[in-house]
Structure formats: structure tokens, C-alpha cells
Amino acid sequence: MLGRTYEGQNCSVACALELVGERWSLLIIRDALFAGSTRFRDFQRSLGLATNTLSARLDRFVDSGLMERRRNSEQSEHYEYVLTDKGRDLQPVVAALSAWGDQWVTPPGPPIVFEHSSCGGTVHQQICCTSCGEDLKTTDVVARPRVET
């Protein structure tokens, strides 16, 4: 049996995937982050997914604090779904997936590029050490259980 949750996985990755690991979730977040989508029909048109699925995902995002549901002032029967800080902070996750897809999956080049809004430069994601300041490769990183203090 495949459980509905990653129960027993004492790990921030598993906790994160509980909230954004369901199918379509990160593409909805991508549209909110980078296409400025806020309305149900914007997401629906972009993704072409079933309305009940989209509705379930957006409701879950609101319940878990990734988005706020706001009444659209111009058309008061409609709502907007706006990323909170918690939702907006998924940008590095989406950017890392995008960079990996550019490198390894998407031929023949990235369909979407990430740019620095003020100078138009290409955005690069990197990992560095906060102690010695060195820029790191993935092979320089080890994961350890945190020691309770």
C-alpha cells in the first residue's frame, strides 16, 4: 500500500513534498511565480487540467498557507489566488527544477529564461559555504542528522 503521506520520514524534503509534491502543484506555483497568474481561469488555461483537480490544489494551497484567496474587487463573485511569502519562497525549488531540466532534459535549449529584473542578466543558482565562503559543487556537500542541543 502506498500511503497518502510520507509518514515517518523525519525530513524537511518529505515535509515539503507533503505540500507541493502532488501532481501539478509545482506547475501551478510556477505560473503564480513567473506568469503572474492569480485567477482560476489563468491557471486553467495555462495548464489545461481538470477544473476539479485545479480547484483541489488551490484549496490545499490556501489551507496550507501557500496562497491567499482574495475577492477580486472588480468582479466581486470572482477570487484571486495570491502567493504568500511561504509560497513565494518556493522560487528556488522551481528555479532548481528548471535549471536541471534545461541541462538534462529539454532540447535544444531552455524555453524559459530567468533574468535579473533590473539589469536583464542571467540568473544563476549556486550553493556556497557560510563558513569559508567557498562556492561549492554538489559533491562538496554532505547531509548529517542535526544534533539536538
Next chain:
Amino acid sequence: MLGRTYEGQNCSVACALELVGERWSLLIIRDALFAGSTRFRDFQRSLGLATNTLSARLDRFVDSGLMERRRNSEQSEHYEYVLTDKGRDLQPVVAALSAWGDQWVTPPGPPIVFEHSSCGGTVHQQICCTSCGEDLKTTDVVARPRVET
């Protein structure tokens, strides 16, 4: 109907999620990256998921070039599943999910910490601009369709 693929999504994020978006996929990659898991039973014990699901995920990873299946020399009826460069390059994705989980989901502190292997310093993921060199916040980044040249 929810399709099996993200067909029509001309995006590296969607392409990446085609390969690693299925349930448990990124936790298997996490174990391979950070727990050094290579054997079927290592993954199975760590994740506690059904053997047919694990088997399907590992087969898919081999087929898509994320892992290599190697015969274990000591016990020749057993195989090891070893990350390729393509698989290892998912480290920033897993690290970004972990950082987000640490920040927003996991109480009361990160169960796993990422360290620089040579100095033990804390690893930080950041985005920067390759043109002006500035360290960026997520709100400094815009996504644009790539212009064909």
C-alpha cells in the same frame, strides 16, 4: 481527465517533473544523494514503501538515465543503483526543497543539515546575477520566454 504527462507544457520545470515528479521519486533521490543508498533493500528500509512501487521508480530512473544498475560484485545476484551525473545534479532541487521545508514546515528545526564536507560549514543556496554579480532575492527575478536566435 488528468493525463499521465504534462504534454503541451513547453517548460523545463514540466520536463523535469516528468522524470522526478512521481510520488516518492525525490525521496529515493534524496537517499541516494545523502544517505549513500545504493541497494534495493536500503531504499526499501528507509522509505518503507511497497516493493513494486520502489521497483517501478528505480527502473524508470535507470531507463531515463538518472541511475545505473550495476551488478554487486560480492553478491552477484544483487544489483546496486548508482546515481549518474544527471541524477546527481538533482542535488540543488533536493537542497532547495529541504531549505524551504526547514524554513516553513518542519518544527522545531531542521532534522538534517547540509554541510561543506571539507570545513563543516553550513551550506547556503543562493541565486545571483551572472551579469552584475548581485546576490538576488526571489522578487528580483523574472521569467521570460527564450527568443530563438
